[in-house]
Amino acid sequence: MAKVNPHVHQLHQPLPTKSPTKHTKTNDISFRDALxxxxxxxxxxxxxxxxxxxxxxxxxxxxxxxxxxxTEAKRKxxxxxxxxxxxxxxxxxxxxxxxxxxxxxDEASSKVFTNxxxxxxxxx
Numbered sequence: 001m002a003k004v005n006p007h008v009h010q011l012h013q014p015l016p017t018k019s020p021t022k023h024t025k026t027n028d029i030s031f032r033d034a035l036x037x038x039x040x041x042x043x044x045x046x047x048x049x050x051x052x053x054x055x056x057x058x059x060x061x062x063x064x065x066x067x068x069x070x071t072e073a074k075r076k077x078x079x080x081x082x083x084x085x086x087x088x089x090x091x092x093x094x095x096x097x098x099x100x101x102x103x104x105x106d107e108a109s110s111k112v113f114t115n116x117x118x119x120x121x122x123x124x
Contacts, residue, residue: 008090040097042068047099054104056088062122069120070094078118084108084123094118 041063043051051058058066066083073081074094083090089108091100103111 041070042096042098044098044100047048047102049104050114051088054088054102054107056102056104058085058088065122066090066092066099067097069122070097073118073120076118080116081118081120082113082116083120089113091116092120 050056062085062111066085069083070081070092071094071095074097079095080100081092082104083092087105089103089105089111091102091113092098093100
């Protein structure tokens with residue numbers, strides 16, 4: 001009879017396997033939905049407050065155009081950028097598709113922007 005090592009546990013039954021998980025329609029996220037969520041433009045709380053207190057209004061089309069340019073800049077290796085519109089200067093992170101802060105354009109003319117590696121000029 002073979003000697004059994006008491007410090008080694010021998011399995012006499014197969015390990016239980018998990019049954020396949022059934023996915024419901026609400027839990028399934030398509031690649032397209034995940035991509036869209038990842039590229040959805042976010043505005044930080046700080047930037048939102050700056051936009052409001054500086055009375056900067058950006059319409060949906062402009063936000064869409066800014067978002068598209070941020071995606072393009074990210075593909076070119078830009079991680080942090082300055083976006084200049086006809087009325088504002090926005091510091092954005094293309095890494096997480098977020099507007100970090102906002103200044104009225106007239107305020108921006110006398111400022112020095114650091115920690116950016118790209119600039120996006122938006123047409124009026």
